[in-house]
Amino acid sequence: MKVSAVITLKKDVLDPQGKVIHETLDGMGFNSVNEVRQGKYFEIDVKENDPKKAKDLVEDMCKKLLANLVIENYKIIETQ
Amino acid sequence: MKSSVITFPGSNCDRDMDVALTKFGFKNKMVWHNDQELPKSDLIVLPGGFSYGDYLRCGSMASKSKIMHSVINFAKSGGLVMGICNGFQILVESGLVPGVLLRNKYLQFICKNIHVKVDNKENTFFKNLDKKVLEFHIAHNEGNYFCTNDQLKEIEDNNQIAIYYCDQNGNTNDQINPNGSIKNIAGILNKEKNVLGMMPHPERMIDQSLSGEDGSIFFKNLLNNIK
Numbered sequence: 001m002k003v004s005a006v007i008t009l010k011k012d013v014l015d016p017q018g019k020v021i022h023e024t025l026d027g028m029g030f031n032s033v034n035e036v037r038q039g040k041y042f043e044i045d046v047k048e049n050d051p052k053k054a055k056d057l058v059e060d061m062c063k064k065l066l067a068n069l070v071i072e073n074y075k076i077i078e079t080q
Numbered sequence: 081m082k083s084s085v086i087t088f089p090g091s092n093c094d095r096d097m098d099v100a101l102t103k104f105g106f107k108n109k110m111v112w113h114n115d116q117e118l119p120k121s122d123l124i125v126l127p128g129g130f131s132y133g134d135y136l137r138c139g140s141m142a143s144k145s146k147i148m149h150s151v152i153n154f155a156k157s158g159g160l161v162m163g164i165c166n167g168f169q170i171l172v173e174s175g176l177v178p179g180v181l182l183r184n185k186y187l188q189f190i191c192k193n194i195h196v197k198v199d200n201k202e203n204t205f206f207k208n209l210d211k212k213v214l215e216f217h218i219a220h221n222e223g224n225y226f227c228t229n230d231q232l233k234e235i236e237d238n239n240q241i242a243i244y245y246c247d248q249n250g251n252t253n254d255q256i257n258p259n260g261s262i263k264n265i266a267g268i269l270n271k272e273k274n275v276l277g278m279m280p281h282p283e284r285m286i287d288q289s290l291s292g293e294d295g296s297i298f299f300k301n302l303l304n305n306i307k
Contacts, residue, residue: 013226014260016187065144068137068173070180071226 001048003058005066006075008039013071042066051079081106081306083123086151088113088142093128093164093283100283101125104299113145122306123160124151126167128219128281138181138222139169148174160204160306161275165220168267168277177270177277178235179227184220185260191219193292194258196266196280197246200239203273204305213250214243214294216280218258218266223279225261225268232262242267242276 009015015037022036044061048054055076062074083106087094094110101108101123109119113131118124132141142148148170155161155176163171171177184190195213198206227235235241244264246252252264259279267278285295 014182014185016183016185020187065140066136068140068180070228070231071182 001051001054002043002045002080003054003076004078005042005044005058005062006039006077007042007062007067007072008075009037010071010073040066055079081122081303082120083108083125084111084119084121085109085125085127086111086113086147087127088129088131088145088166088170090131090133091127091129091166093166093281096281096283097125097127097164100286100295100299103286104296105303111147113142113147115147116150118147118150118154121154121159123162123302124154126151126161126163126170128165128167131166131170134222137169137173139166139171139173142166142170143173152176155270155275158272158274162205163275163277164281164283165218165223165279168279169222171275171277176275177268178231178240179225179268181222181279182224182226182260183222184224184258189219189221190223190258192217192258194218194266194280195246195248195250195256196243196278197250197252198243200242200269202239203242203269203276205269205276205302206242207301207305209297209301211294211297213246213248214282214298215248215285215292216282216294217284217291218280220259220279223259223261225259225265225279227262235268238271240269240271240273241265242269243278243280 018036067074282295282298
């Protein structure tokens with residue numbers, strides 16, 4: 001079963017890359033952007049068919065490795 | 081005095097550290113990341129480099145390697161552990177020192193000599209040091225020290241800030257901050273003061289004809305403090 005997780009920086013953490021992307025978008029004429037925050041996306045195929053168990057497993061991975069909870073939040077976005 | 085330097089895949093300052101430790105009288109051993117047991121040591125060093133190609137987050141993979149279980153146990157039982165540059169990143173990822181190291185504020189890899197102010201001498205690493213300002217070298221892309229406000233209060237209350245980026249006279253301010261670190265923090269200790277993580281490389285300052293001698297001062301003092 002495939003489970004996806006999105007890792008994003010917490011609100012108060014400076015994201016210089018997001019800032020530069022925002023400025024570049026602005027320069028390209030996309031003037032309606034308020035803010036850009038860059039994050040990471042993981043697609044994990046786990047050997048587990050129960051959606052709840054698969055999700056819990058990936059959540060555990062997020063807590064222990066994929067995200068650093070001092071600066072990042074994680075969100076399990078889909079299971080299929 | 082015995083020391084061990086851990087080599088991770090992608091470490092590149094491990095042999096420099098070996099040269100430095102040996103030069104000042106440590107009996108040093110190199111330890112592979114996949115080993116489980118540490119040799120008997122008075123000091124463990126996690127060297128600089130780009131362990132695991134800095135994948136995911138700098139130091140995150142190395143912090144889960146086999147040898148790190150032994151390093152964490154060694155640190156928790158009071159053993160001296162020092163992480164330099166990527167070694168500092170591994171220490172924060174393993175939770176041995178608080179905070180994280182973010183990408184440098186201006187998104188540039190920084191490679192230059194800098195000065196650090198040593199304010200905190202109540203620890204084995206800097207105790208009895210004569211100089212208050214040392215010239216070291218930094219070479220990093222992710223050295224922007226960050227922690228939450230609660231953590232900052234805690235590390236300040238516990239006197240855990242080891243060194244600050246400063247000018248050659250010891251003044252710390254925003255202009256001299258190379259990477260955007262909170263409070264100009266260049267190095268930090270754990271609560272018990274037996275684990276030190278710092279971005280600057282003392283091992284690159286051990287030869288007057290090549291660079292400078294402030295690393296020599298640091299290592300000689302460290303050896304004397306451990307003896």
